[in-house]
Amino acid sequence: MKPGLYEIAARQAMTRRRLMQGVAALGGAVAMNGMALRPAAAQDNLRAEILKIPGVGAGSPTDADWQKVGEMCLGPTKANVAEGEFAGIELTFMGLNNQNLHNVLFRGFLKPWEAYTGAKINWIDLAQADYNPRLQQAIATGTVDFDIIEMGAPFEGDTAGKGLLDPMPDWVKDQIESDDLVAYLQPPVGTWDGKTYRITIDGDCHTLSYRKDYFGDGAIGGAEMPKHWEDVNAMSMAVKGQTDPLTGLPAYGFLDPLKGWGGFGFYFLEDRASAYAKHPSSPAWLFEPDTMKPMVNNPAWVQAIQDVMDLNAAGAYPADQINADPGATGFQQFLAGTGAAITWWGDIGSNARTSDTSVVGDVVGFDINPGAKRVYNHAAGAWEETENFAPNLAYLGWGVYVTNRVSGDEAKRKAAWSAAAHLGGKDISLWMAAYPSGFQPYRNSHFNFDEWEGAGYDRAFVEDYLGSNRDSYNHPNAAIEPRIPGIFQYYSVAEDELAKGFAGQYGSAQETADAIAAAWEKITDQIGRDSQIALYKASLGM
Amino acid sequence: MNTGDLLHVVTNDNISPARAGFGRAILWGSVGLFLLVGLLQTLQAGGHLELGFTNWRPTLYSYALMSACLCWAQVLIRGEQGKRVLFVLPAVLFVLSLAIIPLIFGLIIAFSDWNLSSPLGRQFNGLDNVRQMWGDPFYWNALKNMVWYALAILAEYTIAFGLALLLNAEIRARKFFRVAFLLPLMLSPVAVSWMIGKSMTEIRFGPIARLARALGWDNPSFFGTPEMARATIMLMDAWTYIPFMMIMLLAGLQAIPKELQEAAKVDGAKGWRAFWEVTFPLMLPVSVTALLIRLIFKLKLADIIINVTSGGPGGATDSVTSFIFREYRDRSNVGYGTLLAIVYLVFIIIAMLGLLKLADRWLRPQT
Numbered sequence: 028m029k030p031g032l033y034e035i036a037a038r039q040a041m042t043r044r045r046l047m048q049g050v051a052a053l054g055g056a057v058a059m060n061g062m063a064l065r066p067a068a069a070q071d072n073l074r075a076e077i078l079k080i081p082g083v084g085a086g087s088p089t090d091a092d093w094q095k096v097g098e099m100c101l102g103p104t105k106a107n108v109a110e111g112e113f114a115g116i117e118l119t120f121m122g123l124n125n126q127n128l129h130n131v132l133f134r135g136f137l138k139p140w141e142a143y144t145g146a147k148i149n150w151i152d153l154a155q156a157d158y159n160p161r162l163q164q165a166i167a168t169g170t171v172d173f174d175i176i177e178m179g180a181p182f183e184g185d186t187a188g189k190g191l192l193d194p195m196p197d198w199v200k201d202q203i204e205s206d207d208l209v210a211y212l213q214p215p216v217g218t219w220d221g222k223t224y225r226i227t228i229d230g231d232c233h234t235l236s237y238r239k240d241y242f243g244d245g246a247i248g249g250a251e252m253p254k255h256w257e258d259v260n261a262m263s264m265a266v267k268g269q270t271d272p273l274t275g276l277p278a279y280g281f282l283d284p285l286k287g288w289g290g291f292g293f294y295f296l297e298d299r300a301s302a303y304a305k306h307p308s309s310p311a312w313l314f315e316p317d318t319m320k321p322m323v324n325n326p327a328w329v330q331a332i333q334d335v336m337d338l339n340a341a342g343a344y345p346a347d348q349i350n351a352d353p354g355a356t357g358f359q360q361f362l363a364g365t366g367a368a369i370t371w372w373g374d375i376g377s378n379a380r381t382s383d384t385s386v387v388g389d390v391v392g393f394d395i396n397p398g399a400k401r402v403y404n405h406a407a408g409a410w411e412e413t414e415n416f417a418p419n420l421a422y423l424g425w426g427v428y429v430t431n432r433v434s435g436d437e438a439k440r441k442a443a444w445s446a447a448a449h450l451g452g453k454d455i456s457l458w459m460a461a462y463p464s465g466f467q468p469y470r471n472s473h474f475n476f477d478e479w480e481g482a483g484y485d486r487a488f489v490e491d492y493l494g495s496n497r498d499s500y501n502h503p504n505a506a507i508e509p510r511i512p513g514i515f516q517y518y519s520v521a522e523d524e525l526a527k528g529f530a531g532q533y534g535s536a537q538e539t540a541d542a543i544a545a546a547w548e549k550i551t552d553q554i555g556r557d558s559q560i561a562l563y564k565a566s567l568g569m
Numbered sequence: 570m571n572t573g574d575l576l577h578v579v580t581n582d583n584i585s586p587a588r589a590g591f592g593r594a595i596l597w598g599s600v601g602l603f604l605l606v607g608l609l610q611t612l613q614a615g616g617h618l619e620l621g622f623t624n625w626r627p628t629l630y631s632y633a634l635m636s637a638c639l640c641w642a643q644v645l646i647r648g649e650q651g652k653r654v655l656f657v658l659p660a661v662l663f664v665l666s667l668a669i670i671p672l673i674f675g676l677i678i679a680f681s682d683w684n685l686s687s688p689l690g691r692q693f694n695g696l697d698n699v700r701q702m703w704g705d706p707f708y709w710n711a712l713k714n715m716v717w718y719a720l721a722i723l724a725e726y727t728i729a730f731g732l733a734l735l736l737n738a739e740i741r742a743r744k745f746f747r748v749a750f751l752l753p754l755m756l757s758p759v760a761v762s763w764m765i766g767k768s769m770t771e772i773r774f775g776p777i778a779r780l781a782r783a784l785g786w787d788n789p790s791f792f793g794t795p796e797m798a799r800a801t802i803m804l805m806d807a808w809t810y811i812p813f814m815m816i817m818l819l820a821g822l823q824a825i826p827k828e829l830q831e832a833a834k835v836d837g838a839k840g841w842r843a844f845w846e847v848t849f850p851l852m853l854p855v856s857v858t859a860l861l862i863r864l865i866f867k868l869k870l871a872d873i874i875i876n877v878t879s880g881g882p883g884g885a886t887d888s889v890t891s892f893i894f895r896e897y898r899d900r901s902n903v904g905y906g907t908l909l910a911i912v913y914l915v916f917i918i919i920a921m922l923g924l925l926k927l928a929d930r931w932l933r934p935q936t
Binding site for chain 2: 159160163164166167170184185188189276285286287288289290345346347348349350352355359363365512513515516519520522523526527528529530531532550553554555558
């Protein structure tokens with residue numbers, strides 16, 4: 028769970044009346060079902076019990092809470108591992124320490140696991156900015172010094188693609204109940220050449236956040252938030268020169284971040300492009316799978332770039348938008364009351380009502396990313412005049428992986444996978460989704476809103492916000508991240524070329540797209556075209 | 570009996586053949602060990618042998634041992650002469666180990682195709698990186714920007730000189746102003762980036778934007794066009810570092826003997842003429858030093874750019890360092906990034922040597 032979302036709930040702490048309602052409902056259910064449903068009830072009871080630690084509205088969880096949850100969720104571990112089985116084994120775990128979450132929580136969760144199994148875990152904590160260089164240098168210099176790693180799916184190309192990971196044993200799949208993962212996190216995500224490597228602990232996607240007060244009868248943005256990019260642009264043009272209904276300042280429509288963000292800014296052009304470029308007939312939308320020839324300069328991508336250039340040329344963005352990165356667009360602009368809509372990760376939703384600088388908490392709504400009224404069929408080389416939606420599943424969330432350092436030692440291997448499986452367990456994951464952990468919901472079972480409401484969350488907000496995530500995850504034409512080595516190199520150079528295009532240094536959107544394609548070709552040649560083709564196909568499950 | 574330099578050597582070294590022999594033994598023994606370990610590890614790295622080395626630390630340790638033995642052997646073999654060598658030798662070894670050898674490694678990497686994501690690892694690619702650099706508009710654009718940034722130093726110098734003159738004069742609250750003018754220098758450029766670049770120039774609520782609106786600029790934009798963005802970056806950098814030049818110039822002004830200025834006054838030189846004919850020439854050595862040090866700081870300009878504009882819009886504000894940062898860190902392109910850094914280093918060395926030569930020529934008549 029993103030910390031901000033938790034804070035929303037904390038403000039709406041469970042009242043005594045609601046608690047009594049819950050108790051009455053629970054009592055009624057027990058009376059009706061009697062003893063016959065005891066195992067299922069025990070499972071439900073565990074989930075309800077862990078959600079009470081420390082309790083929504085009872086302050087931020089502490090290390091004692093994490094240990095308690097870890098202890099209560101040890102059941103699946105005990106089913107597969109005997110007490111003291113890993114005595115004498117030491118493992119090294121590398122992960123993040125952002126916002127004092129991630130590894131900091133894992134320590135608490137794994138303390139009871141260490142006590143039960145006898146294993147000892149040593150920790151390597153990294154800041155987000157240090158993560159990629161540390162990982163890449165460890166790989167490049169052959170100094171991988173960790174047995175378990177918290178890692179994003181985009182890095183699977185750099186690790187699994189180079190044979191650095193250990194394939195997941197079948198017993199782990201059963202323990203973590205991987206069938207429960209939302210559709211888009213099912214294989215091929217987490218797999219490489221048919222082998223599974225990842226225990227998913229997070230989900231990621233971009234969704235649409237929009238201002239409800241811009242839309243409705245007599246509102247400046249029209250009757251409702253447009254569903255297609257063509258109409259989003261028309262809306263942006265239409266509100267130009269009008270007054271924002273909330274702040275009284277100049278109104279703006281959709282906000283595109285026009286400045287790079289270490290590669291992460293390219294996801295935002297993807298939000299537009301996926302609707303035009305991600306044809307339902309193929310999972311590929313960035314490169315041609317057989318040649319790695321970039322698709323980024325095909326008419327669909329050029330249309331997406333042109334859309335942004337049109338708004339820029341029309342002055343439909345705030346001044347200085349050319350210097351606005353995604354962080355500024357999301358937090359300094361949208362949450363502060365500038366603009367009718369943006370696409371972003373879940374952070375915007377979780378901050379809308381809790382951040383001190385947010386003024387849009389009462390007027391924010393969520394949806395999946397806009398679609399397009401036509402889609403480009405790259406294989407046929409022609410536009411098709413059919414509506415197309417393709418939510419951008421940007422980054423694919425965090426997972427826990429085991430490296431091949433343990434592959435030669437069966438006991439150590441089992442210990443590493445057991446620790447990872449403990450963190451990716453079904454019940455513990457609900458707690459992580461519902462309390463501040465740095466992770467978003469990623470299992471179908473996380474979208475049982477009754478559990479959230481029972482824990483004290485506001486039903487309407489959770490349904491709207493989490494619903495947009497769920498619908499993106501499970502969309503049949505969702506645009507999947509290509510998990511190939513160096514993917515952020517492609518994104519980073521694309522940002523540079525886009526910035527030049529948006530600054531008017533290229534003659535057209537096509538020229539800008541061609542420059543990106545040329546730069547991507549260079550990267551592909553440098554990393555190795557044949558290996559990239561093989562890894563790209565593997566990552567798409569082709 | 571030592572018959573060497575009897576004038577400077579104060580002790581009479583009686584170095585026995587055994588002691589000298591031991592010295593030579595540890596010296597050549599450690600050199601041999603270093604070469605042997607290095608050779609074995611190189612053979613293993615090349616796939617010719619499998620000796621179970623997991624890293625290059627054995628070579629490093631044998632290098633450290635060789636260095637220690639080299640120092641010790643000087644004393645054992647050469648007595649007091651050796652002790653005198655020890656005043657310099659550790660420093661030489663230090664420079665060799667931490668500057669020269671890494672530079673050689675840097676050169677090897679610079680002529681390699683080494684993308685950290687490539688499964689092939691580092692591959693020697695001759696002059697390919699040089700050719701790529703030659704045709705890389707981003708790099709030349711960044712170099713061109715550096716020329717603009719460097720030229721801005723002249724304006725900064727003028728302002729700094731003016732402020733130094735002001736603080737050198739008998740004005741009220743002089744001590745307060747000295748401290749106040751120094752404050753920007755005490756701020757981290759990253760803090761300046763966020764404080765000014767992200768907050769004060771924020772177009773809706775930023776106080777500078779509000780002031781601009783109050784002054785009649787309807788739609789203020791500080792980073793909207795390449796020229797404006799570059800100028801804003803220059804201003805932020807100048808705001809941070811003008812105090813540095815100012816304090817150096819102030820120190821120079823205070824070191825000028827009062828008698829010279831009083832004599833000039835007696836001779837009828839006042840105001841501008843006294844400044845231009847007396848103060849400015851006397852300040853030339855300090856000025857040149859301040860300008861050169863400021864230039865060195867300026868050539869490293871990156872933090873403000875990375876934080877505020879990421880080089881944009883369209884590379885208009887990129888410095889060479891900020892561009893190399895993106896190439897190296899964001900794109901893991903170690904080989905090419907290193908070459909760009911080495912070439913930049915060469916440019917800097919040539920430029921600085923040229924400037925020092927010129928400064929020497931300018932200053933000669935005055936000194």
